[in-house]
Amino acid sequence: MFESANIHHTMANQSKEVLYGLYDDEQVLLQAVHKAKADHLDIMDVYTPFPVHGLDxxxxxxxxRLHQVGFIFGAIGALTxxxxxxxxxxxxxPIIFGGKPYWSIPAFIPITFELTVLFSAIGMVVAYYTVCGLAPxxxxxxxxxxxxDDKFCLAFQTNGASQQEIDKLKSFLSASGAEEINAKII
Amino acid sequence: MSAAVSPIREPLIQGSKTYHQITEDICSPTERTPSMTWIIAFMVASAGLALYVFCLAWTIWVGIGSWNLNRTIGWGWDITNFVWWIGIGHAGTLISAILLLFRQRWRTGVNRAAEAMTIFAVMCAGQFPLIHMGRLWLGFFIFPYPNTRGPLWVNFNSPLLWDVFAISTYFTVSLLFWYTGLVPDLATVRDRAKGLRRKIYNYMSFGWTGAAKHWQRFESLSLVLAGLSTPLVLSVHTIVSFDFATSVIPGWHTTIFPPYFVAGAIFSGFAMVQTLMVMTRKVLNLEQYVTLEHIESMNKVILLTGTIVGVAYLTELFVAWYSGYIYEQFAFYNRVMGPYWWSYVGMMSCNLLSPQIFWFKKIRRSVFWTFVMSIFVNIGMWFERFVIIGTTLARDYLPSSWSYYVPSWVEIGLFVGTLGLFFTLYLIFSRVAPVVAVAEVKQILKVAGDQYTGPNAHKAHHAKGAGVHH
Structure with missing residues (x-):
């Protein structure tokens, strides 16, 4: 589940120098991301207040691949x-209930269904928080x-970047419509 | 996937909101000191909760004999309340899951509160089967665990055990779904807070950052959870109806029960959502997010499901007559004309007849009538469960064991007490979490905000941004 975009998150103990632009509108941000990709700029991450469609x-x-996790856990639940x-x-x-066969499959269906859903839901939620590195x-x-709240953020990592490269990123951000451009070490 | 918005669609967010104003409007109620209305409501609710604790302690101390159940009528107010609360607990998942799959945008205004309501209603429901066992401290016997009695397993063929699995699964999945949706909004509250408050919300929001990959997975998770919850919500009340339908009691042993119970559950659930939302939007000034459009949509669901339930009542009567089976015929004659005729009248008038006034658009969009009707439906659905349970058991096969049942004060206290529990939890929720899903409302702003759609939209200016979200 570790996609390339998340490699940065796994290097948690290194401090990161970040240059980022804040946009006011998700459409402007989306165009900026498209443009950054076209310019072969290495985006660290994009942060938004709500899911922006087309951003991924x-x-x-x-x-x-979370739905695959859901399927696997669901299958485990059903089998269990x-x-x-x-x-x-x-x-x-073995006990006879109401003269039915011991192996009374139809009567097993409700609990099989419930545990399928239960395992799948718990498995997916736990997998989600684990791969995202989120927890209480x-x-x-x-x-x-x-x-x-209302800002859409496009961030570049600038560790080891020359002043020239940083200036290039800054001019990219302002040209693509960022309202604010800041640098921060996180 | 860009969705064209029909010009006849009414805006779902009023007041030409910006993203920041949405945050401000929805988060600020959690940041203010509670209003007098809230304090009074909380005092009343927690008094109800105290009554619940007292009646519970009384039941455990004195024993189940403090209730007025007898040899003939073994299920009374306890199981009636259980089914009633479980039914109410269906609207939340219906709104959040089924309406998500159907891409109904109006769900975003009410889903958060409805899901919270679901969780609290299921908590109330779960109390009754446990207390009803009599020896509450042996409640864990219902779970299949390796025990020293063999191990002697539970009866997996029994609908009562299916209920245990259905309700515990439903509660768990609803809780996960609700909290997962809440995490980004709690992060919004966190980022507005300072000091200790920020620490607490930081803990509760799991370190949310709003990264693109997290949102992408979030959407995938929400969609699959919705897909799982949809059959789940239908299965839960189906299984509750099996508690009755798999028995051999005339009036219970019918195949119509599962769909009829599910429709009734949606009906009562939406009524309770209306009761809560009409009050919440007023008290927290959220009229621009929970608009008359939302209220009207829910009233349409109430009208539809109320009519389905009504058709089921009439079908039951017809089938009882048509079956030619005298015990079935008597069971239904007894429902209408027997000792509990008044509860049948209450059920019919509140559930079948009164929602018909929602054919009038004016009444569907009236906050006053919506509130009145939501109370009617809540009462009517309680009567329905009592009709099914009480009247049926009171007149069984043997006239010599016929009986009558009125609840004791302990049973009444337990019911009123769960109302206290429910409202206490809801009031706490309305103080600590955004009662409307902030991120989801922002997501539909550009297609459902009144500056983008409807009669007051200013067109050309925003044409570029509109129609991207779906």
């Missing part, structure tokens, strides 16, 4: 429930408090 494609992010009930009622302690008590450095 613009950034070249690969499709999320069905095989456990089968074992209990055919091997461990985690503090991830943020660039600006307004990113969760």
């Amino acid at each position: 494609e613009a950034m070249g992010l690969s499709e999320s 429930a069905f095989l456990f009930m089968t074992w209990v009622f055919t091997r461990d302690w 008590g985690v503090t991830n450095p943020t660039l600006d408090d307004r990113i969760t």
Whole structure:
């Protein structure tokens, strides 16, 4: 689940020098991202207050594979429930209920279904927070408090970049419509 | 995927909001000192909660004999309340999951509060089967765990056990879905806060940054959870109806129960959402986010599901007559004309007849009538469950064991007490979390804000940005 865009997040203990622009509108940001890609600029990340459609494609992010996790956990849940009930009622302690066969498959369906959903949902949510590096008590450095409000942020990492390269990024940001351009070490 | 917005669509966000104003309007109620209305409401609600704790302690101390159940009527107010609360708990997931799959934008105004309501209603519902067992401290016997009695397993063929799995799954999945949606909004509150408050919200928002990859996964997660929750929400009340339908009691043993229960659950759930939202939007000044358009949409759902439920009542009567089976015929004769005729009248008038006034657009868009009707429906749906449980059990196969049942003060106290529990939780929620999904409302602003759509839209200026979100 570790896509290339997230490699930066995994290098948590190194401090990062970041140059970022704040945009007021998601459409302007989206065009800036397209342009940065066309100019072969190495985007560190893009931060937005809400999901912006088309952004993942613009950034070249690969499709999320969370739904595969959901399927695998769901399958585990279904098998767990069905095989456990089968074992209990055919091997461990067979009991006749209402004259039905020991292995009464239709009666196992509701619990099999519920556990499929339960395992799948828990598995996906846990996988989601794990791969995103989010958890209770985690503090991830943020660039600006307004990113969760009304600013759209395009960030470049500038560790080891020459002044010339930084100036180039700055002029790119202002040309693409960034309202504010700041540098920060996180 | 850019969606063209029909010109007849009414705006869902009024007041020409900017992104920042949305944040401000929705987050600021959690930052102000509570209003007098809130304090009074909280005092009343927590008094109800105290009553609940008292009646619960009384039931455990004195025993289940403090209730008025008898040999004939083994399920009374307890199971009635259980089914009622579970039904109410269906609207949240319906709004957040099914309406997400159907791409209904109006869900964004009400989904957060409705999901919270779902969780609290399921918590209230879960109390009753547990207390009803009599020996609450042995409640864990319902789970299949390796025990020293064999191990003796639970009966996986019993609908009562299916209920245990259905309701615990439903509660867990609803909670995960709700909290996952809440995390970005809690981060918004965090970034506006300082000091200790910021630390607390930082803890609760899991270190959310709003990174593009996180949002992409977030959307994928929401969609799959919605896809999982949709059959789940339908399964839960289906399984609750199996508690009745798989028995051999005339009046219960019918195949119509699952769809009829699910429709009733949606019906009562939406009614409770209306009750809460009408008050919440007023008290927290959120009329521009929960608009008359939202209220009207929900009233349409109430009209539809109320009519479905009404058709089910009439179908039951017809089938009982048509079956030619005297016990079934008597069960339904008894519902209408028997000792509990008044609850049948209450059910029919509140659930089938009264929602029909929502055929009038003027009433659908009236906040006053919406509130009145939501209370009617809540009462009517309680009666429905009582009709099914109480009247059926009171007149069984053997006339010598016929009986009548009125609740004791303890049972009444437990019911009123869960209302206290429910409203206490809801009031706390409205203080600590944004009651409207901030990020989701921002996401639909450019297609549903009144400056972009509807009669007051100024057209050319924003044409570029509009129509991108779907």
